[in-house]
Structures are given as C-alpha cells and as structure tokens.
Amino acid sequence: MALCWFLLSFLFHSLYAHSDFFTSIGQMTDLLYTEKDLVTSLKEYIRQEENRLEQVKEWADKLDSLTITATQDPEGFLGHPVNAFKLMKRLNSEWADLESLVLKDTTNGFISNLTVQRQFFPTDEDQTGAAKALLRLQDTYQLSANTISNGDLPGVVHKSRMTVADCFELGKIAYSEADYYHTELWMAQALTQLDEGEESTIDKVSVMDYLNYAIYQQGELERALELTKRMLKLDPNHQRANGNLKYFEFQLEKQRKAEAEKKEQEDKKREKKVLDKRDSQRNRSKDPLPERKKYSCHVLKRATVHDPITGKLTTAHYRVxxxxxxxxxxxxxxxxxxxxxxxxxxxxxxxxxxxxxxxxxxxxxxxxxxxxxxxxxxxxxxxxxxxxxxxxxxxxxxxxxxxxxxxxxxxxxxxxxxxxxxxxxxxxxxxxxxxxxxxxxxxxxxxxxxxxxxxxxxxxxxxxxxxxxxxxxx
Known part of the structure; x- marks a missing residue:
C-alpha cells in the first residue's frame, strides 16, 4: 500500500502541469475532485442568487400593485404631495439600489474559483483524444455504437449511457478527421435515439445532414438519396438537401447508364469469346503439334503491400x-x-x-x-x-x-x-x-x-x- 501511494504521488507530482488528461486515468481522477469543488461553489452561488431574486421579487410585487393604482388616475395620484415625493425618491435612489442589487456579485468566490480552475481543465485535444479512444475501442473489440451508447460493456461498475448530443459530438469529431465510416455509425446512432423519442437540443435534420454526407462519401448514392428525401419531408426548404437531391438523382442516372453500357460490352465480349472458342476447337483438330507446345507457363508473383505487422513501425499521432x-x-x-x-x-x-x-x-x-x-x-x-x-x-x-x-x-x-x-x-x-x-x-x-x-x-x-x-x- 505504501508503494502504491508513493507511485501515485510521484507520478502526479511529475505530470500535473500537463494538460493531456485523457492519456492517464490516474491523472483524470483529479478532474473529478475539481468538478466536485466547482459543484459545491455553484450550489452556494445558486443559494445566494435565490435570496437575491427573492428580494427583487418582493420589490417587483410591491411596485406592481402601486403602479397599477397610480396609472388609473395619474393626476389624482400625483396630486398627493407624498406620492410625488416618493416617486422622485424611488426613481432617483431606490431604483439605483435595485440596480446595484441585481448587478451585485454575491458569488463569494464561484466566478473566481471557476476562472482559476479553468486553466487546469481538459483541452480540445483531450476531448478529441478521448473520442478517438472510444472509436479505437469500438474497432478493436468489435462493439456496436448501440452497445457503447447503452453502456453495456463487460466489467462495468458505473454504467453510463450516451445522449443524442454525445453521439452527435462523437460523430462530428470523426467527421472532422474525414473518418466517414465512424461518422456514419455515430450519426446513425444519434438518429436512432431521436427516432426512439429521446429529447434533445439536437434536431433530426442536423444529424441527417452529417449522416447523408458520410454515406455519400462512402459511395452509397441510393442510400444518400433516400436519406435526402427524408430530410426534405422534415424541412422542405433545406437548401443543401434540395441541391443534393438533384445531384444524387443525376449521378444515379449517370451510374445506371454506365452500368448498362458496361453490361452490354461484357455481353459482347462473352459472345465473342464463345465464338473464338468454337473456332479454336475446330482449328485444334487440324493442328498436328501437341497442345503443350503452343504455350509456356509463367510463375506469377503475388502483389506485395506494406505490412504494418512485419514492417517498420510508425509513431502514432495519439498518446495513450x-x-x-x-x-x-x-x-x-x-x-x-x-x-x-x-x-x-x-x-x-x-x-x-x-x-x-x-x-x-x-x-x-x-x-x-x-x-x-x-x-x-x-x-x-x-x-x-x-x-x-x-x-x-x-x-x-x-x-x-x-x-x-x-x-x-x-x-x-x-x-x-x-x-x-x-x-x-x-x-x-x-x-x-x-x-x-x-x-x-x-x-x-x-x-x-x-x-x-x-x-x-x-x-x-x-x-x-x-x-x-x-x-x-x-
């Protein structure tokens, strides 16, 4: 036990100034305590804000009934000198006091605490690194997006589900890396959760927009076209979807024509091959030379590729x-x-x-x-x-x-x-x-x-x- 504590303290002491939190679970534990401290400060801030808002509400309720009465007969109301004096007093000093109350910083350290702690918060690199790690785990252990999103991982103690926004963010990070395979997986998962009724600030059209592009980039025009039509049912005026609809239809028609021409050429080649074979058989029966003297054998070498397992290793772009x-x-x-x-x-x-x-x-x-x-x-x-x-x-x-x-x-x-x-x-x-x-x-x-x-x-x-x-x- 003494050794464990020594190792922990040594490692944290030597690495705490660093920001790549996602590369060490041990270092990430510090973030949990940082967040816990911020939540405590935030709750105190809320309590003080509630007290301040209660004072503002009392002031508003009092003035609400007063102004209703006063505006029913303004001249008669101000004919009373006390009312005229109090109006001057309210507008000259009491509203200023209210302004000070509203603008007063009663956080007692929350804002300053947050400002100080932010310099130790994870960076964009950390968020991207954690996202890439999820994608790497998905591929390595052949996990579906739904399995990860539901938190159904072996050995899990603290099960955690992913929201539509989480899936959407993961898909966007894959998209920014031109990783359209994972973009499709996670945008499709986000869309599935929306279709199942999960409430989210992310709308279906936004998800479909990314999903559509990822599918198109992988060469699946028919699926991209069907998704575009679904998008337009939700948002008929979507400019990009309307443009894509015409483009996909044009490309599919072009593709069908090319496939038809290719099939026609293959049919002609097949027919010619049949005729050539028939002629060859006829000529062979008249040829006195043995067939094996008409050709020679060649040893073909299998095409080679760079093998990452036996070849030189390259440095990964991520630290783990x-x-x-x-x-x-x-x-x-x-x-x-x-x-x-x-x-x-x-x-x-x-x-x-x-x-x-x-x-x-x-x-x-x-x-x-x-x-x-x-x-x-x-x-x-x-x-x-x-x-x-x-x-x-x-x-x-x-x-x-x-x-x-x-x-x-x-x-x-x-x-x-x-x-x-x-x-x-x-x-x-x-x-x-x-x-x-x-x-x-x-x-x-x-x-x-x-x-x-x-x-x-x-x-x-x-x-x-x-x-x-x-x-x-x-």
Whole structure:
C-alpha cells in the first residue's frame, strides 16, 4: 500500500502541469475532485442568487400593485404631495439600489474559483483524444455504437449511457478527421435515439445532414438519396438537401447508364469469346503439334503491400499513457523491488534502467513493438553505455475489468493483467542476437484502470550470469 501511494504521488507530482488528461486515468481522477469543488461553489452561488431574486421579487410585487393604482388616475395620484415625493425618491435612489442589487456579485468566490480552475481543465485535444479512444475501442473489440451508447460493456461498475448530443459530438469529431465510416455509425446512432423519442437540443435534420454526407462519401448514392428525401419531408426548404437531391438523382442516372453500357460490352465480349472458342476447337483438330507446345507457363508473383505487422513501425499521432521513472535512492521499497527482480532472474540490476511506472488513459494501448534495439538501430541505447536490453520484467499493479492484455502476436500468447503478478522474458538469444518472436503490444483498456511498472535489464554485467553461447538460437 505504501508503494502504491508513493507511485501515485510521484507520478502526479511529475505530470500535473500537463494538460493531456485523457492519456492517464490516474491523472483524470483529479478532474473529478475539481468538478466536485466547482459543484459545491455553484450550489452556494445558486443559494445566494435565490435570496437575491427573492428580494427583487418582493420589490417587483410591491411596485406592481402601486403602479397599477397610480396609472388609473395619474393626476389624482400625483396630486398627493407624498406620492410625488416618493416617486422622485424611488426613481432617483431606490431604483439605483435595485440596480446595484441585481448587478451585485454575491458569488463569494464561484466566478473566481471557476476562472482559476479553468486553466487546469481538459483541452480540445483531450476531448478529441478521448473520442478517438472510444472509436479505437469500438474497432478493436468489435462493439456496436448501440452497445457503447447503452453502456453495456463487460466489467462495468458505473454504467453510463450516451445522449443524442454525445453521439452527435462523437460523430462530428470523426467527421472532422474525414473518418466517414465512424461518422456514419455515430450519426446513425444519434438518429436512432431521436427516432426512439429521446429529447434533445439536437434536431433530426442536423444529424441527417452529417449522416447523408458520410454515406455519400462512402459511395452509397441510393442510400444518400433516400436519406435526402427524408430530410426534405422534415424541412422542405433545406437548401443543401434540395441541391443534393438533384445531384444524387443525376449521378444515379449517370451510374445506371454506365452500368448498362458496361453490361452490354461484357455481353459482347462473352459472345465473342464463345465464338473464338468454337473456332479454336475446330482449328485444334487440324493442328498436328501437341497442345503443350503452343504455350509456356509463367510463375506469377503475388502483389506485395506494406505490412504494418512485419514492417517498420510508425509513431502514432495519439498518446495513450503517462509514465514516470522511479529511482532506488528515492524510496527503500524501490530498492527492495530491484533486489527481488535480481533474486528471481539471477540478472544484474546495477546496469538496468530505472523502474518505470505507467498509467494508461482512455482506451490506452501500446502498438506492437520490440523492447530491444535491432540491427538497424545500432545507437538505440548508446547513451546508456550498458548494451542492448537483454530482458524485460513487467509488473501488473492493478486488475483491469476488460481489455488491457499484453499480447505476443508471433507466438500467439496473451497475458491478462492481474494485480500482484508479473511477466518476464528474454529479448535476446544467448548469442546476443535479438529474438523477434518477443514482439508484443498492449491491447486497449476497454473498462478499468491499468497500472503497470517495468524493468528493462541490459547486457552489461550479465557476462557471468548469462554467458554468451556459440549457437545463434541458444
């Protein structure tokens, strides 16, 4: 328990100034307490506003009955000198007092608190990052938009449903990335929830507008045309829909003509092929040469594409975790952990990298990678001066409700996070050559909070603990 608190405080201390909240569940917990504090301030603001409005209401009620009486006989009312005096007094000073009351800031810190806290709020990048994480989880675990929207995820404790506005926002973010596949999925989900009667400030026509474009961009003209007609039933004067109607009808007619011409050409080719085959059969019966001498065989090579699994890895445009390095001299528990790893593995820890702790964010993952430096990376760990990464030790510091497995695609193995367990493997053969079967990845966290820590052990100092072998694959 002491170690957990130490890791938490260390990680937060080193990363709190950062704004990419979506990359760490641990850091996002701070936002919950920030929001709780703001809600408390807001409730106090509402209480004070209600008191102020009650005073304004009393003033309004009093003047309402007075002005009704006065305007029934203005001259007679003002003929009374007291009434004339009080009118002057009200308009000269009492209305000014009322103005001050209405404009008075009685928040006692709410506005200032909100202003201060806003500098620590998530940014557009955080919102987009969280949205992309949802889309990544949807694809990875093959979840329907309806399943996610209903909150029907495995291992969920705090079930949360998505509103029409939530689905609409997710679709818009996909649209801004020109991701029309996910735009369609989430705009269709928003439309379904509207059709089912969910109340929302988002109207059907707005949803259909995005959905229509996404469907069109995916080449489905007939569906786009049908949706356009539905839009025009709701809003006959929708300018873009009216323009799309004519355009889609024109394109579909053009497409039908092209398909008809293509079919006609194919029919002609088929008929010619039949005739050519008939002629060939007639000529073959007259040809004295064996048929096999009339042709030659060729070995065709299959078309190749860049394989992201076996090819070079590219850097992702999103970050999915936060890390911190823990040094042995900072806490006795870290020294004990290092010693325990050394006792179990029999490897020297003095030349190993410091213990790294990581907390995964929304949909947090690591793309497939190798821990060791490959031959095309001769300077990967040059600055450390301790050689290549000979082995990896990985601690699981939390249970994960769903997802988050460490997978080794080349050997077909998967290790599921279980608090208090660890996994160890050698990255290098005894010859010093890299073991490419150790390529691994961290699956996205579907539900839960994933904490891990790892120790990368290097070659230097292992000469007598793991002697080099002559056999390459020893």
């Amino acid at each position: 975790s936060k890390i911190a390095w823990l040094f042995g001299y900072e806490h006795s528990t870290i020294e004990k952990i290092n010693q325990r790893i050394e006792d179990i593995t029999g490897l020297e820890m003095d030349t190993a990298e410091e213990l790294q702790v990581a907390n995964y964010g929304v949909g947090g993952q690591y793309e497939p990678h190798f821990d060791f430096g490959r031959k095309d990376e001769p300077d990967a760990f040059k600055e450390l001066g301790t050689g290549n990464r000979i082995a990896t030790w990985l601690f699981y510091m939390s249970d994960v409700s769903a997802g988050g497995a460490t997978v080794f695609p080349d050997v077909g193995a998967a290790v599921w996070p279980k608090k208090g367990t660890a996994v160890f493997w050698y990255n290098l053969f005894a010859s010093g050559e890299g073991d490419y079967s150790t390529r691994h990845a961290a699956c996205p966290v579907l539900v839960g909070n994933k904490w891990v820590s790892n120790k990368w052990i290097h070659e230097r100092g292992q000469e007598f603990r793991r002697p080099c072998e002559m056999s390459e694959n020893e």
